[in-house]
Amino acid sequence: MTPVTKRVIARVPERxxxxxxxxxxxxxxxxxxxxxxxxxxxxxxxxxPNPGERPGPPDFLVLGGTDVGGRWWMSQLADHPGVAxxxxxxxxxxxxxxxxxxRFGAEQGKAFHALFPRRPGRIIGHWxxxxxxxxxxxxxxxxxxxxxxxxxxxRDPIESLRARIAATVDDRPPHVGSNLADAVDRGFxxxxxxxxxxxxxxxxxxxxxxxxxxxxxxxxxxxxxxxxGLDAGYHPRVVADPERSADGxxxxxxxxxxxxxxxxxxxxxxxxxxxxxxxxxxxWSPFI
Amino acid sequence: MRPPDVAxxxxxxxxxxxxxxxxxxxxxxxxxxxxxxxxxxxLGRGEVTGPPDFVGVGVQKAGTSWWYELIVEHPQVFERxxxxxxRHYLSQFCVEPxxxxxxxxxxxxxxxxxxxxxxxxxxxxFxxxxxxxxxxxxxxxxxxxxLLRDPVDRFRSGLTFxxxxxxxxxxxxxxxxxRQGFYARWLARLYEFFPASQVLxxxxxxxxxxxxxxxxxxxxxxxxxxxxxxxxxxxxxxxSGGKIDxxxxxxxxxxxxxxxDVAALxxxxxxxxxxxWSNFTxxxxxxxxxxxxxxxxxxx
Numbered sequence: 228m229t230p231v232t233k234r235v236i237a238r239v240p241e242r243x244x245x246x247x248x249x250x251x252x253x254x255x256x257x258x259x260x261x262x263x264x265x266x267x268x269x270x271x272x273x274x275x276p277n278p279g280e281r282p283g284p285p286d287f288l289v290l291g292g293t294d295v296g297g298r299w300w301m302s303q304l305a306d307h308p309g310v311a312x313x314x315x316x317x318x319x320x321x322x323x324x325x326x327x328x329x330r331f332g333a334e335q336g337k338a339f340h341a342l343f344p345r346r347p348g349r350i351i352g353h354w355x356x357x358x359x360x361x362x363x364x365x366x367x368x369x370x371x372x373x374x375x376x377x378x379x380x381x382r383d384p385i386e387s388l389r390a391r392i393a394a395t396v397d398d399r400p401p402h403v404g405s406n407l408a409d410a411v412d413r414g415f416x417x418x419x420x421x422x423x424x425x426x427x428x429x430x431x432x433x434x435x436x437x438x439x440x441x442x443x444x445x446x447x448x449x450x451x452x453x454x455x456g457l458d459a460g461y462h463p464r465v466v467a468d469p470e471r472s473a474d475g476x477x478x479x480x481x482x483x484x485x486x487x488x489x490x491x492x493x494x495x496x497x498x499x500x501x502x503x504x505x506x507x508x509x510x511w512s513p514f515i
Numbered sequence: 516m517r518p519p520d521v522a523x524x525x526x527x528x529x530x531x532x533x534x535x536x537x538x539x540x541x542x543x544x545x546x547x548x549x550x551x552x553x554x555x556x557x558l559g560r561g562e563v564t565g566p567p568d569f570v571g572v573g574v575q576k577a578g579t580s581w582w583y584e585l586i587v588e589h590p591q592v593f594e595r596x597x598x599x600x601x602r603h604y605l606s607q608f609c610v611e612p613x614x615x616x617x618x619x620x621x622x623x624x625x626x627x628x629x630x631x632x633x634x635x636x637x638x639x640x641f642x643x644x645x646x647x648x649x650x651x652x653x654x655x656x657x658x659x660x661x662l663l664r665d666p667v668d669r670f671r672s673g674l675t676f677x678x679x680x681x682x683x684x685x686x687x688x689x690x691x692x693x694r695q696g697f698y699a700r701w702l703a704r705l706y707e708f709f710p711a712s713q714v715l716x717x718x719x720x721x722x723x724x725x726x727x728x729x730x731x732x733x734x735x736x737x738x739x740x741x742x743x744x745x746x747x748x749x750x751x752x753x754x755s756g757g758k759i760d761x762x763x764x765x766x767x768x769x770x771x772x773x774x775x776d777v778a779a780l781x782x783x784x785x786x787x788x789x790x791x792w793s794n795f796t797x798x799x800x801x802x803x804x805x806x807x808x809x810x811x812x813x814x815x
Binding site: 248251253254257265266267268321323324326327328329330331332357360361362363366367388389392402403404405406407408409411412418480481483484487488490491 | 530532533536539547548549603606607609610611612613614639642643644645648649674681682683684685686687688689690691693694700759760761762764765768769771772
């Protein structure tokens with residue numbers, strides 16, 4: 228398929244796909260070469276470097292999906308004048324989707340670096356919503372960006388699970404259990420952070436609690452800027468997380484269900500607390 | 516060939532997603548899909564319901580359909596051909612309430628006649644961490660069966676199977692296939708709710724080598740009299756066509772990814788024979804080099 232045809236087809240409105248039965252949409256995307264970020268085989272086009280920009284490995288990583296404010300935090304950090312804009316932020320979010328089964332060598336590493344052009348003196352980051360929870364991603368990040376500083380967002384796992392389930396707009400044939408398992412799995416931060424520490428030294432990693440970021444956005448941003456070696460005195464335009472689910476929602480969990488979920492995550496939260504001494508469990512009321 | 520056979524064959528030759536659309540159009544959903552009707556089946560004459568006597572919980576693409584067929588062929592085991600091997604009933608209650616009504620409904624899926632035992636085998640249950648407490652609540656006395664397979668081989672077969680069934684080629688599908696291979700993690704979760712004496716862990720590779728001996732162990736665990744099925748080495752759910760390509764570097768990374776879990780599994784299951792798992796033959800802790808040994812390419 229020529230690049231022109233590809234571009235024309237890429238303009239097929241999503242609405243047309245929405246007219247198809249839900250079960251056929253994924254196949255239709257494949258047939259029309261309309262892969263989206265997260266699809267195996269999706270290729271991210273690198274941005275053309277502007278004059279004075281040079282590509283290279285990202286200087287920092289933000290790990291965490293929209294349910295823990297990962298995308299929001301990334302955009303808040305990008306407001307800092309010392310941070311170069313990432314022009315493929317969403318496109319490249321699932322860069323490693325294909326790498327569980329495919330080769331990842333120097334060529335793929337170079338393709339990754341090409342996504343991060345910046346001028347000297349500015350830093351640039353990569354946002355990975357599932358890099359923490361998909362176990363093949365962290366080793367590849369460590370290979371492609373070994374010196375990157377890593378910001379990890381975590382949240383009360385029961386609340387983040389509920390946010391993930393509420394936000395799931397799945398246009399694919401629903402495999403109920405597998406979709407739930409994916410949502411559940413993302414909340415096992417303890418084992419995921421332990422895995423991260425096998426590939427990045429703890430002093431290269433900052434664990435951020437979403438609740439703290441929401442409650443004191445300016446203070447938490449200043450801490451993140453400081454961690455990244457940026458001027459912490461900069462006062463960014465503070466924006467509330469657009470994905471934030473409403474507090475005190477009417478659909479509270481039944482006590483027995485809440486207890487089951489608590490028992491599912493309790494040991495893992497303890498693991499996380501042992502690795503992250505300043506984790507404030509008072510912000511995660513079920514786990515105090 | 517009769518017209519219904521022609522239609523059936525033509526249907527089977529359709530792409531999986533088209534088959535699914537047609538089935539859904541007539542309200543026909545699989546138990547793992549959102550639209551499935553979990554109203555229990557109507558009881559036949561002489562049938563009663565109750566908690567399952569045995570529940571197979573894992574793992575996908577490790578010969579569970581083959582093994583389940585061998586179990587239900589036993590004359591002391593009750594099975595109805597209109598009820599699927601994989602009930603999937605418990606999968607839906609991650610954040611949904613699960614009380615006495617749901618337990619009763621679950622029991623409704625296990626009719627049996629006097630003097631027989633019955634059960635199910637839903638391989639997905641193993642890697643769904645919310646299922647074990649539900650199962651302990653609904654069937655605390657059930658004997659639990661787990662069939663395991665070299666996790667890297669299982670990953671490859673599992674991902675191939677999911678794609679063939681029409682699952683989208685996304686990182687979520689890949690992650691699901693990876694997740695299922697962390698056996699020690701999921702077995703430890705199961706052991707929080709069931710004593711090890713109530714769980715039988717067997718290896719698919721060993722069942723392939725010695726089906727009679729391994730089936731004898733399964734029957735004994737289920738407290739069934741010894742019985743010789745008509746055909747031991749039958750092939751069920753055989754994968755046709757090739758499997759997904761797995762780059763050698765990716766295989767190496769998967770082995771590393773599973774190494775600690777396999778080591779932990781060997782602690783949890785003392786009889787585990789790692790020599791049967793070619794990707795881990797040197798022991799999990801020394802599996803950092805890519806294995807050049809031929810891989811098990813079993814039928815599932």
